[in-house]
Amino acid sequence: MNKQETLEEVAKRIYTEELVRDVDISEDLQSAFINGAKWQQEQYEVLFNEYHEYTVDCIEVELKRPLPFKSWVKQFKKK
Numbered sequence: 001m002n003k004q005e006t007l008e009e010v011a012k013r014i015y016t017e018e019l020v021r022d023v024d025i026s027e028d029l030q031s032a033f034i035n036g037a038k039w040q041q042e043q044y045e046v047l048f049n050e051y052h053e054y055t056v057d058c059i060e061v062e063l064k065r066p067l068p069f070k071s072w073v074k075q076f077k078k079k
Contacts, residue, residue: 007033007034007037008030008034011030012030014033
């Protein structure tokens, strides 16, 4: 199982190995990368929570809705 990288480790790896191998990257750019990733994660969590609340509300509404009469009769009809 692979170890999950921290944002700091990813920033250092990306900026030192992959994108700009020959350029000396300042800590400001690495910090900007980390802050951007944290912001993106926060936005994802906000959207996920809003979606979760919406789906829970929809399920609660559907559970409170009575079954149509014909379906109710079929469901409880003795065979």
